Amino acid sequence: MNKPFCNKIKKTMSAILAATVSLSMMAATPVYADWVENANNAEEVAITDDIFEIQRRACEAHELLYASFDWNETYIYPDDFAGDFIDYDTLHVQVTDETAIDYYKDLLSEYSDAVVYDIVDYSYNELQQFTQNYAEELEHEYEIISYCVDVKNNQCEIDVLRTDFAEVLALTNDIATYDGNNINISVEAIDNYQDEVSIIAGNPIKYPTAGTVTLGGSGSYNGATAFLSCGHGTSVGEQISFGNSTIGTVTINQNLGAGNRYGDYSIITATSGYTATSSVLTSGGGATSFNGYMLNPAVGTYVYKYGRVSGQAYCEVTKTNVTVANGTLGLTKAKIITGSSTGGDSGGPYRCDREFCGVHKGSSTSGSTQYVYFTPYTYIYNRGFIIAT
Numbered sequence: 001m002n003k004p005f006c007n008k009i010k011k012t013m014s015a016i017l018a019a020t021v022s023l024s025m026m027a028a029t030p031v032y033a034d035w036v037e038n039a040n041n042a043e044e045v046a047i048t049d050d051i052f053e054i055q056r057r058a059c060e061a062h063e064l065l066y067a068s069f070d071w072n073e074t075y076i077y078p079d080d081f082a083g084d085f086i087d088y089d090t091l092h093v094q095v096t097d098e099t100a101i102d103y104y105k106d107l108l109s110e111y112s113d114a115v116v117y118d119i120v121d122y123s124y125n126e127l128q129q130f131t132q133n134y135a136e137e138l139e140h141e142y143e144i145i146s147y148c149v150d151v152k153n154n155q156c157e158i159d160v161l162r163t164d165f166a167e168v169l170a171l172t173n174d175i176a177t178y179d180g181n182n183i184n185i186s187v188e189a190i191d192n193y194q195d196e197v198s199i200i201a202g203n204p205i206k207y208p209t210a211g212t213v214t215l216g217g218s219g220s221y222n223g224a225t226a227f228l229s230c231g232h233g234t235s236v237g238e239q240i241s242f243g244n245s246t247i248g249t250v251t252i253n254q255n256l257g258a259g260n261r262y263g264d265y266s267i268i269t270a271t272s273g274y275t276a277t278s279s280v281l282t283s284g285g286g287a288t289s290f291n292g293y294m295l296n297p298a299v300g301t302y303v304y305k306y307g308r309v310s311g312q313a314y315c316e317v318t319k320t321n322v323t324v325a326n327g328t329l330g331l332t333k334a335k336i337i338t339g340s341s342t343g344g345d346s347g348g349p350y351r352c353d354r355e356f357c358g359v360h361k362g363s364s365t366s367g368s369t370q371y372v373y374f375t376p377y378t379y380i381y382n383r384g385f386i387i388a389t
Contacts, residue, residue: 062086084299085151093116096123121154131147142164155186193363217387225275231265347360
């Protein structure tokens with residue numbers, strides 16, 4: 001380990017801790033357990049469309065909860081809020097103060113059969129600030145793939161390239177005991193990460209520079225027909241094609257330097273003659289249609305991903321509000337249960353049952369497990385794009 005850097009980061013992290021909070025991990029304490037049995041189900045639920053109905057009320061409660069938060073390019077979380085996640089058919093809402101529970105119980109009263117409340121040590125805002133500061137310090141010496149708050153465990157998570165894993169883990173353990181601070185930080189080893197650059201959602205479309213990507217969906221923007229795909233690989237003003245025909249021009253490009261840093265997507269204003277459709281490709285060459293949307297899937301939600309190269313994959317959301325190495329903020333991370341992801345899938349649609357919920361950015365692998373990253377629809381919706389349903 002680079003000793004000068006180790007000493008530097010120790011001092012920096014000590015200052016951060018003094019400015020935020022001395023972190024130590026304690027188990028979540030469930031209260032007001034008005035919840036459905038079987039919440040502690042198997043780690044991976046069988047692949048069946050029944051899961052979407054099983055999770056329906058928990059997902060609706062999550063959407064209502066997030067609709068109550070203020071917005072300024074991203075969600076502004078209350079200081080007593082510590083995140084939420086879905087366990088099978090139950091939404092866990094986590095808070096740092098028992099007195100806050102009454103407010104959330106009143107807000108979510110129509111879903112009292114599907115919500116349970118947990119008291120934990122640290123707020124989402126505290127953990128997010130700490131994780132960001134720590135990751136940014138590590139980036140000076142190590143290959144950081146992504147970082148986020150692990151809401152299920154009320155802790156920080158840092159994903160690093162496997163070649164740096166041992167050093168970062170040792171440094172993290174060192175930081176955890178430095179000056180008596182007891183920090184709970186999960187460090188995961190990632191083998192690789194890639195953005196997956198490769199008229200129904202799921203079909204191939206062509207970017208002039210990056211090549212073929214996947215159409216995420218169609219709908220409307222500023223009252224005109226528009227298409228949706230990934231932000232990387234294109235820029236405002238570029239003409240996008242399907243086959244040999246130009247289908248539209250990039251009007252909004254969200255990709256790091258373009259606008260803010262939240263999400264990775266392009267809104268493409270359609271050429272005259274094209275209309276929006278709610279259709280989306282599924283496995284085996286089949287198709288279904290979007291019948292609604294989910295703005296921001298919670299941890300524990302099961303979703304389908306579709307890419308023009310790899311086809312359909314079945315995934316479980318594992319993290320939200322993830323920052324990846326290139327600086328893109330606000331992504332959702334999911335573990336692939338069946339299927340795969342590869343180059344050319346970028347821009348492809350995600351859906352919870354038939355509810356559109358985002359567009360694909362990239363993937364990473366850790367051993368035999370593959371993870372995918374997507375822009376949740378909330379960022380796209382708040383830019384004015386309305387998906388066709």
